[in-house]
């Protein structure tokens with residue numbers, strides 16, 4: 622337990638009985654929460670009035686919602702995957718795979734997370750409530766995709782970037798589709814890059830247990846596909862900038878994010894698991910660069 626506890630302050634301060642639940646939610650690995658929250662934050666920030674910061678009340682609600690939904694997503698994922706995870710070195714110590722928690726425990730934990738998530742959802746406008754509730758369909762079915770398609774990363778993209786639609790709706794009352802659809806597309810292209818880098822860690826195990834991924838599909842050609850999807854991400858971001866009448870700070874942030882992706886693509890060693898993990902985790906900085914550009918642009922639009 623000591624090793625599992627050596628994570629962040631939160632993990633170290635929890636009572637023993639809650640540690641497996643925190644591991645089930647992957648609170649010791651917050652990167653997934655950042656990747657889920659950043660598209661929400663971009664979208665909330667884009668909806669800010671000229672001269673204004675993003676609506677911080679919304680940022681707080683979506684931040685808490687991202688922790689809960691990502692925790693719920695990991696719980697559902699690991700319920701589906703518990704037999705696969707037990708056969709793979711990297712995942713065999715997960716609470717469901719190792720038997721520290723029973724599926725029944727996990728379902729209770731899932732119900733608690735979804736109920737708390739509902740408390741947050743109910744504070745949003747009706748438009749966002751419908752969008753938020755529909756995202757659950759994507760979250761619940763995502764784990765099936767690695768069993769039926771070579772492109773589960775694309776489905777994760779649809780799921781993880783839903784916040785690009787929802788944040789704007791929550792902050793502005795409704796979606797401006799010309800602004801949010803290209804942003805959603807850019808996010809999906811981004812996910813295809815970072816989750817394929819993530820999946821390269823597991824390509825040997827995935828082949829053995831029969832799990833599909835773009836890492837296996839693209840193999841040695843992965844970097845060429847990354848270049849294409851980074852390009853599409855850039856096009857989507859340009860579309861959002863154009864549709865929202867953004868200024869130079871926005872485009873600087875977008876260019877910085879694409880530059881970060883270019884650095885990852887050039888430097889990642891796809892045969893080296895720890896390097897894939899490090900590049901995957903660095904995507905919170907890539908997303909934060911765009912967020913900084915959007916916030917600066919909205920602030921400068923007021924002067």
Ligand SMILES: CC(C)=CCC/C(C)=C/COP(=O)(O)OP(=O)(O)O
Pocket residue numbers: 653657690691693694695698702712759760763767780823
């Ligand atoms: C909100 C959502 C959908 C959360 C789920 C995110 C998640 C666990 C992705 C990785 O699944 P995986 O089975 O490909 O990876 P791992 O090998 O880490 O289980």
Ligand SMILES: O=C(O)c1ccc(O)cc1
Pocket residue numbers: 647650652653654656691695777815816819
């Ligand atoms: O939530 C996670 O741990 C996570 C998120 C996105 C990924 O691409 C992989 C894992």
Ligand SMILES: [Mg+2]
Pocket residue numbers: 698699702706
């Ligand atoms: Mg899994």
